[in-house]
Amino acid sequence: MSAASPPTGDDLVRVLATLANPHRLRVVAALARERAYVSGLARQLGISRALLQVHLRKLAAAGLVTARLELSEDGKAMNYYEVEPFVLTLTPAFIAAAVETLTVPDSGEQPGAQR
Amino acid sequence: MSAASPPTGDDLVRVLATLANPHRLRVVAALARERAYVSGLARQLGISRALLQVHLRKLAAAGLVTARLELSEDGKAMNYYEVEPFVLTLTPAFIAAAVETLTVPDSGEQPGAQR
DNA sequence: GGCACCTGCTAACTTTCCTTGGCATGTGCA
DNA sequence: TGCACATGCCAAGGAAAGTTAGCAGGTGCC
Numbered sequence: 001m002s003a004a005s006p007p008t009g010d011d012l013v014r015v016l017a018t019l020a021n022p023h024r025l026r027v028v029a030a031l032a033r034e035r036a037y038v039s040g041l042a043r044q045l046g047i048s049r050a051l052l053q054v055h056l057r058k059l060a061a062a063g064l065v066t067a068r069l070e071l072s073e074d075g076k077a078m079n080y081y082e083v084e085p086f087v088l089t090l091t092p093a094f095i096a097a098a099v100e101t102l103t104v105p106d107s108g109e110q111p112g113a114q115r
Numbered sequence: 116m117s118a119a120s121p122p123t124g125d126d127l128v129r130v131l132a133t134l135a136n137p138h139r140l141r142v143v144a145a146l147a148r149e150r151a152y153v154s155g156l157a158r159q160l161g162i163s164r165a166l167l168q169v170h171l172r173k174l175a176a177a178g179l180v181t182a183r184l185e186l187s188e189d190g191k192a193m194n195y196y197e198v199e200p201f202v203l204t205l206t207p208a209f210i211a212a213a214v215e216t217l218t219v220p221d222s223g224e225q226p227g228a229q230r
Numbered sequence: 231g232g233c234a235c236c237t238g239c240t241a242a243c244t245t246t247c248c249t250t251g252g253c254a255t256g257t258g259c260a
Numbered sequence: 261t262g263c264a265c266a267t268g269c270c271a272a273g274g275a276a277a278g279t280t281a282g283c284a285g286g287t288g289c290c
Contacts, residue, residue: 013135019205020131021278022217025124029214032207039236051279053238069237076236076287088205090134092147092198099144102137136248154266166249168268184267191257191266 009102012095015088018062023047024055028083031065035082056081124217127210130203133177138162139170143198146180150197171196 018024026045030036036044042052059065060081068080133139141160145151151159157167174180175196183195 009137009140013137013140016131016135017277019210020128020135022124022128023278025128025210025214025217028207029211032211037236038238048280049237050239050281054278072236074235074288079237083207085207086205090201090203090205092143092200095134095140096144096147099140102140138248152266153268163250164267165251165269169248187257187266189258189265194267 009098009100012098013102015062015064018058018064021055023051024059027052027055027059028064031081031083035068035080037078037080041081124213124215127213128217130177130179133173133179136170138166139174142167142170142174143179146196146198150183150195152193152195156196 019028023045027041030041030044038052038056039049042049045052056065056067060067063084064086065081065083068082070078070080072078134143138160142156145156145159153167153171154164157164160167171180171182175182178199179201180196180198183197185193185195187193
């Protein structure tokens with residue numbers, strides 16, 4: 001799956017909004033090197049677990065990272081996160097295409113909204 | 116120059132944050148078709164000029180669009196905006212590289228911040 | 231049992247962003 | 261002169277995001 005072909009413009013907005021944050025960018029960068037579990041990653045990044053949890057959740061909601069619950073050798077439950085191999089090439093033309101499938105805030109949500 | 120090789124991670128965050136907005140995405144899409152002036156574009160998009168101004172300013176600050184002041188046939192000052200031909204390929208590896216040049220919020224702003 | 235490590239959640243505060251409305255300026259034309 | 265169009269700015273309220281602190285649960289080991 002991954003985010004190869006961004007279908008809806010809403011998805012694009014969500015992904016961009018998710019990546020538009022220094023902490024989340026660091027998380028993606030860290031997970032790009034190697035997967036990690038929450039507490040360890042929090043220490044590595046120098047932020048609180050609560051804060052990291054929120055960011056990880058957003059990244060997961062955008063489909064940029066995935067969680068995998070595992071058991072360590074000593075039987076502790078570790079929640080390992082790994083980055084999704086996404087590729088997103090942003091260009092004016094690409095954005096123009098994505099905008100076609102943007103839902104409008106109030107009225108309806110017709111993709112091909114003519115002006 | 117355009118945004119061919121995103122230098123600092125801060126720039127990346129700025130560009131992403133700028134694009135992470137439905138209105139600004141629509142603006143980029145509209146300008147990708149053809150350049151336009153503020154009032155006309157506001158009518159075309161169905162938003163107020165004040166709102167469009169703010170979004171255009173952010174887009175310009177991120178280097179995604181450029182303004183060009185011209186005079187119409189009847190002597191009116193028209194501020195034409197056009198999109199910049201940017202190309203930004205987002206991948207985990209690309210982000211990992213950009214993070215290297217992310218400035219930290221409080222302390223200093225050393226690019227190669229060790230963990 | 232007590233300590234150290236892991237997990238998750240929620241409430242509340244602070245900060246930032248979005249949006250609107252109003253005001254001021256300048257031009258051309260009837 | 262008054263209308264229509266263009267430009268810009270600033271203040272203020274509402275909505276959303278970021279962050280912290282605290283609580284509760286689980287396991288292994290001395």
